Amino acid sequence: MRRLDTGRQPSFPFPAIWLILLAACMCPRSALRADQLPVAPLPADFPVWEHWTHFTTENGLPSDKIMSVAVDGDAVWVGTDNGLALLEQGRVTEVYTPANGLAHRAVISLSVDGRSHDVWAGTMGGLTRISGGKLTTFTQFNSGLANDVVFGVCVENNNVWFATTAGTGRFRVRENAWDVWTPETSPQHEPWGYFVDYDDAARDEFVYAALWGGGLMEYDLARGTWKGYLDPDGEMEVDVFRDDGIVHVITTGCSARAGLVWVSTYFGLSSYDRKRWRAYMTHDTGLASEFINFVKARGRRAVVCTDKGISMVDYDTNHWVTYARDENGVNRSVRIFQEDRLIQERKLEVGLSNTFTWGCDFQGDSIWVATAKGLSLGWVTTPSSTSR
Numbered sequence: 001m002r003r004l005d006t007g008r009q010p011s012f013p014f015p016a017i018w019l020i021l022l023a024a025c026m027c028p029r030s031a032l033r034a035d036q037l038p039v040a041p042l043p044a045d046f047p048v049w050e051h052w053t054h055f056t057t058e059n060g061l062p063s064d065k066i067m068s069v070a071v072d073g074d075a076v077w078v079g080t081d082n083g084l085a086l087l088e089q090g091r092v093t094e095v096y097t098p099a100n101g102l103a104h105r106a107v108i109s110l111s112v113d114g115r116s117h118d119v120w121a122g123t124m125g126g127l128t129r130i131s132g133g134k135l136t137t138f139t140q141f142n143s144g145l146a147n148d149v150v151f152g153v154c155v156e157n158n159n160v161w162f163a164t165t166a167g168t169g170r171f172r173v174r175e176n177a178w179d180v181w182t183p184e185t186s187p188q189h190e191p192w193g194y195f196v197d198y199d200d201a202a203r204d205e206f207v208y209a210a211l212w213g214g215g216l217m218e219y220d221l222a223r224g225t226w227k228g229y230l231d232p233d234g235e236m237e238v239d240v241f242r243d244d245g246i247v248h249v250i251t252t253g254c255s256a257r258a259g260l261v262w263v264s265t266y267f268g269l270s271s272y273d274r275k276r277w278r279a280y281m282t283h284d285t286g287l288a289s290e291f292i293n294f295v296k297a298r299g300r301r302a303v304v305c306t307d308k309g310i311s312m313v314d315y316d317t318n319h320w321v322t323y324a325r326d327e328n329g330v331n332r333s334v335r336i337f338q339e340d341r342l343i344q345e346r347k348l349e350v351g352l353s354n355t356f357t358w359g360c361d362f363q364g365d366s367i368w369v370a371t372a373k374g375l376s377l378g379w380v381t382t383p384s385s386t387s388r
Contacts, residue, residue, distance in 0.1 A: 144178020286337025
């Protein structure tokens with residue numbers, strides 16, 4: 001997706017001040033090109049995962065197509081298109097399928113309650129809770145779940161939020177009560193929920209929802225109200241004005257941490273600090289691809305999972321580290337950027353198992369990545385015995 005000056009002629013007098021303001025809106029963030037800026041070193045605490053290993057069906061996973069992953073201490077939960085697996089100390093210790101209570105074999109979203117360690121698995125056929133080894137499944141027929149296709153799930157205090165194809169909702173677990181929001185009951189433009197996120201560790205005041213064609217929705221927990229964010233220019237094909245809002249209304253994910261909200265789309269990445277928006281595309285950053293399936297924030301940095309690899313960005317310095325294929329198509333390249341300026345490229349012995357990536361989660365300094373051909377673990381130094 002490109003930013004474009006439409007070239008439309010105004011039908012009203014256009015004084016010089018408007019030309020100046022328009023130029024200010026359309027100009028790059030810096031008056032200098034990225035290749036004219038002095039090179040700033042990568043922050044010392046910015047992780048570069050130069051070591052990788054992979055897990056597949058040969059290691060006991062129910063499938064090589066990994067659709068979701070969630071870390072709970074030393075435990076790693078792995079959602080595939082053929083069941084849910086529990087990985088502990090590098091070994092698969094449990095596999096859940098519809099035969100032993102899983103709602104559906106395709107597990108497309110995962111969230112772990114950090115207090116109870118209950119696991120919530122969103123599937124193509126309902127929502128499953130794993131608590132103390134017991135599986136409980138909720139569907140639109142036995143609960144208040146809006147739809148059985150659960151693209152997103154997250155834990156908020158004592159509640160569980162879900163994103164489905166027929167609305168976004170909340171399960172108040174202690175009260176055994178369900179709330180559902182659709183365009184008829186909230187300012188949503190579309191009912192198709194794609195992701196939900198809440199910073200449970202920080203007890204954030206907002207829950208965020210990404211809607212397919214509906215932009216970003218923000219739920220104020222204290223007021224019980226929704227606020228929507230759309231692409232202000234209203235153009236589906238191009239981004240007319242940079243940094244005016246979300247890059248595109250077809251949002252695929254959101255992640256809120258450290259006062260920042262990151263929003264992924266199939267047309268680029270956006271961030272919001274509650275004062276201003278920023279847009280990130282391949283032609284002006286080190287982003288691996290604008291086709292983004294997932295975003296995960298950690299502090300003031302975020303990792304995006306795309307169809308061509310993963311990228312981590314630092315909000316404050318605009319440094320990027322991208323893991324993708326090299327010029328020969330070999331999946332063993334790490335590229336370090338300052339804005340869109342390539343400042344270093346490293347070759348790896350082993351890279352991601354596949355560059356089509358669906359999701360990720362952090363475990364200490366390491367990262368787990370769900371790909372279309374296996375689960376990948378990346379680390380900075382030799383991994384500890386609990387994460388190998």
